[in-house]
Amino acid sequence: MDWLILLPIFLPSLAGIVLLASSFYEHIKYGQTDEKKRKSVHLFSGAVLAVSAAAALWIAWRGTGSVTLFYLMEDIPVFFQVDALGSVFASFMSIVWVLVAVYSFVYMEHEGNEKRFFGVYLLVYGVLIALDFAGNLVTLYLFYELMTLTSMPMVLHNGSKASIMAALKYLFYSMCGAYLGLFGIFFLYKYCGTLSFVAGGSLDSVLAAGNEGILLAAVFAMLIGFGAKAGMFPLHAWLPAAHPVAPSPASAVLSGIIVKAGVLAVIRVVYYTVGADFLRGTWVQAVWMALTLLTVFMGSLLAFREPVFKKRLAYSTVSQISYILFGLSLLTPVAVTGALLHTVFHAFIKCALFLTAGIFIFQCGKSRVEELEGIGKRMPGTLWCYTFASLALIGIPPASGFISKWYLAQGALKAGVGIFGWLGPVVLLISALLTAGYLLPVTMKGFFPGHGEAVSAEKQEAKPGMLLPLAVLAAAAVLLGVFPNPLIQYVSRIAEALM
Amino acid sequence: MAFVQNFPFMSIILSLFSGPLCSILSGRKAKWVNAAVIVIIGGMSAAVLGFVLGTGQEYVYTMGHFPAPWGNEIRVGVLEAVMAVFFCVIMLLCMLGGIREREEEIEDTKQNLYYIMVNLLLSSLLALIYTNDLFTAYVFVEINTISACGLIMIRQNGRTLVAATRYMIMSLLGSGLLLLGICFLYDLTGHLLMSNIREQVALIHANGSYHIPLLVAVGLMSVGIAIKSALYPFHSWLPDAYGYSTLSSASILSSLVSKGYIFLLVKIFYRVIGFDIVRDSKVINVLFVFGIVGMIMGSVSAIKESNIRRMISYSSIAQIGYIYMGFGLGTTAGIVASIYHIVSHAATKALLFVAASGITEVSGDSTDFFDLTGAGYRNKLSGIAFTVGSLSMVGIPVFSGFISKLLFAQAGVGVENTAKMLPTLIALAISTVLNAVYFMKTVIRLYTPEKKAVLEKKEFKQVKMTEEPAKSFALICFIVLNLFLGLSSEPIIRLIENGLNMFA
Amino acid sequence: MNLGNLFNNYGEAVAMILFGIGFSNLLLQKNLIKKIIGLNIMDTAMYLFLALKGFIGGRKAPIVTDGVQSVEAYINPIPSGLVLTGIVVSVSVTALMLSLTIRLYRRYHTLDLDEISTRLRKEGL
Secondary structure, three states: OHHHHHHHHHHHHHHHHHHHHHHHHHHHHHHHOOOOHHHHHHHHHHHHHHHHHHHHHHHHHHOOOOOEEEEEOEEEEEEEEOHHHHHHHHHHHHHHHHHHHHHHHHOOOOOOOOOHHHHHHHHHHHHHHHOOOEEHHHHHHHHHHHHHHHHHHHHHOOOOHHHHHHHHHHHHHHHHHHHHHHHHHHHHHHHHHOOOEEEEEEEEEEEHOOOHHHHHHHHHHHHHHHHHHHOOOOOOHHHHHHHOOHHHHHHHHHHHHHHHHHHHHHHHHHHHHHHHHHOOOOOOHHHHHHHHHHHHHHHHHHHHHHHHHHHHHHHHHHHHHHHHHHHHOOOOHHHHHHHHHHHHHHHHHHHHHHHHHHHHHHHHHHEHHHHHHHHHHHHHHHHHHHHHHHHHHHOOOOOOOHHHHHHHHHHHHOOOOOOOHHHHHHHHHHHHHHHHHHHHHHHHHHHOOOOOOOOOOOOOOOOHHHHHHHHHHHHHHHHHHHHHHHHHHHHHHHHHOOO | HHHHHHHHHHHHHHHHHHHHHOOOOOHHHHHHHHHHHHHHHHHHHHHHHHHHHHHOOEEEEEEEOOOOOOOOOEOOOOHHHHHHHHHHHHHHHHHHOHHHHHHHHHHHHHHHHHHHHHHHHHHHHHHHHHEEHHHHHHHHHHHHHHHHHHHHHHHOHHHHHHHHHHHHHHHHHHHHOOOOHHHHHHHHEEEEEEEHHHHHHHHHHHHOOHHHHHHHHHHHHHHHHHHHOOOOOOOOOOOHHHHHHHHHHHHHHHHHEEEHHHHHHHHHHHHOOOOOHHHOHHHHHHHHHHHHHHHHHHHHHHHHEEHHHHHHHHHHHHHHHHHHHHHOOHHHHHHHHHHHHHHHHHHHHHHHHHHHHHHHHOOOOOOOOHOOHHHHHHEHHHHHHHHHHHHHOOOOOHHHHHHHHHHHHHHHHOOOOHHHHHHHHHHHHHHHHHHHHHHHHHHHOOOOOOHHHHHHHHOOOOOOOHHHHHHOOOHHHHHHHHHHHHHHHHHHHHHHHHHHHHHO | OOHHHHHHHHHHHHHHHHHHHHHHHHHHOOOOHHHHHHHHHHHHHHHHHHHHOOOOOOOOOOOOOOOOOOOOHOOOOHHHHHHHHHHHHHHHHHHHHHHHHHHHHHHHHOEHHHHHHHHHHHHOO
């Protein structure tokens, strides 16, 4: 049954390629895609996605199995292995991916070229699942690059000059990052003897003895490199460029899911290849913590000053992902638990926020924050969902963000990392205040527009096909905070096993 | 002696004499003769490869039964045979891909002359690969230069004439230096056969005498060949020569001619001087530095270029830089990476040239970047092929370029000298990103739909796969070759290592 | 460094100087004809060098004369053979260069390569 792992990888990839080829063909034949067949495209991609997601979830919850695909070089296989961490990532990615797909069925009418979009959408899903279950660093790298390439068409969907520039920027940063990662892989290969993931790391202390300096530099390069995808300073600038031009569902998954691939890669490198013990107390840990805290603060501050709604959310992603990376950099079980929890929560929350932004654009064509005054009168349901998701992101109990931030702060205080022990929680707190400062005004102005504003009281609620996924995501964001125990237990078991 | 052992000699002679034969044939017939010659030689080289792999050791073929050190010799090992087969395959595909362009761009009365040049080029390439005699190598280097010059200037316009003149001047400078280096070595050792020189050089080196003349000889030969193969900064002729000559010339020149010289340099390093001595000399450091500068500057020029053919040509300069950087590392792993890159770049660059011609064909024969908008929809196969080539150049996994970057990086990490390790990796990183910038920019442009109004105004045509079966076939073969090199590189790397062991 | 060596091997020294002259002419001259002259000087310097290598004082050219078969009577024939081959190569290359020059001159009425290049660039071809 291990071969079933390949189903959620290859089925959506192949289906995506079929859709792309068909769109390509129509483009040549008619000069444009046939917009009449959108129902059948939806049906097809929905069915493929449902089957693949079901298979992915089944595999993830079964929790074992491995498949070797082929040998890239003599002793470097490309193979997939299911483990607890991969299962967590695959689960939340699948759920969010399906929900956003439902939303896109309605939304993408507005953007056109649906066949191409869904082709790419399915393709990226296949690559992501492959990334989650990658069994060694080379497989991870391979699918990491493929993910960059396949997700790039999402950014340049509308084909405008701005979107092409943004896509190139995205590509540029990701390639830079991936190359730094590859550079590290060679070093690790030399000193680890294997590139397969082993919980707790596989560094050969005999081989590494005397070469710590260069190894640390390699690991640092990998952190910066894979951190590029996760929007860590200094390679974070692609995020705010890519999000505003992409269609909203694409920005939602870019921000909620694809940046998590960077997080996954960092975890795989630090905890599954090098091992936490090797980094503890070194300059790499210190610099890494400093960079993440800087990113947390800077991201929030930039978001606070940003008038374009989607760009504001993009900066918010920059800041929030660095919460996760900060948790990882502390190298303690509690902090890693917090980081993993935040990974899951942030996926739901940020997707919900971007879907809201998409609804505002779709229904009223409004993309700047100051245009959103009084929006709550027109679409109260949407704004309520937005509000719940915002509260969760800020970390107001009992919503989910509170739980993860609590663990992060606890982890920081107990980690024994000197000045960062208290600096971390302080920055997190300031950033939480800033988060409130940039998210909540939309709610307040939305429900209580200022005086003198001629508010059209006409109700114009979002279509159910868009509102439903949004509501599910927002509800998940809150409810995961109310009933967090099963998830916390599962995740903390992973974290314990890593140390 | 097995009959197969005659094949290397026979293939050189066959292509050498089919050249004059073409001069009395009509263009059409010459085309068939040429194709047949390439196929036959490819088959013979494959048989030789099988034979050498079977016996597991190299063999020496004495010409005219004069024993060494007086006679002239051919020496065949695994690496030589692999290269011969590979060069034949690439040359055949290049010739297939450029049929339409040749018929349009070359005057009818000169069609057969083109095939003379190609046949001579093939014979000189084979001779460079097989010969065991330095002076023979020099003579065939000159024949190679002359026939390459013919390939450039057969399409008569001002640019190609100037490019051919520049090419000749640079090449003559290079071969002058090469000849001087060979004379120095002859002066030092009294031999011209590579294996005999090697023995004497080892003796001289062990004595510690003639240290400087030896260094000078190695330096002269390396620089001479570097100039001939367009290592930065000796590349000024290259963009025009590749950019304006007819399609099959451009692809053959970029993928084979410069590679033939580089292969000769590998032979000089391993079989004439001995790799240990080369490593101890400072010459490879010079090659290393110029290689790295070339990697970066070639890509930078490519980014600035708006003519797609010239852009691909500039990218060649960067790729030549990679190869010399691999030499400069001074390890066997570096040489293996360089040789693999010779193979992978030859396959990819020819693919790009052929695909680019398919793309410009549907854009009103304009090579300007902005006219290519949406060309990927108008000529499907070329669009896909160009994308494959670009991804391979950027070094995306699954394609051949990734494997060569992997090998370069591994070689870089394996080098003990940290002063070389970091520049290698950093240069690889920068050049990867720069490659990504201009190739992905082009790919995106190819798949950005053109506005309807523009399409109607310019009346671009559409090309189906079946309209030009030869080109389509060549493109498909190139794509398959590229994927093959990317997915199952292991046997080829094994062959290269095996061949290098036979060299040493 | 012993400068005396330079004077003892004055032939080689002259050959190298000539090579330098030819090389720099080929590289730096603007006029194509002068470039070709430089090329020929360079090649001739090589032949001088090779001939010196094969020369042994007091012996004859390696052509059997008067039935003398002894090896001792003749100079080393290999460099002479190399020189002959080199001359053939050089002649063909020179011919090719000259024909190119004629082509260019007929089209552009100048022998300056850089000027032709700038003119081409201006025409935007």
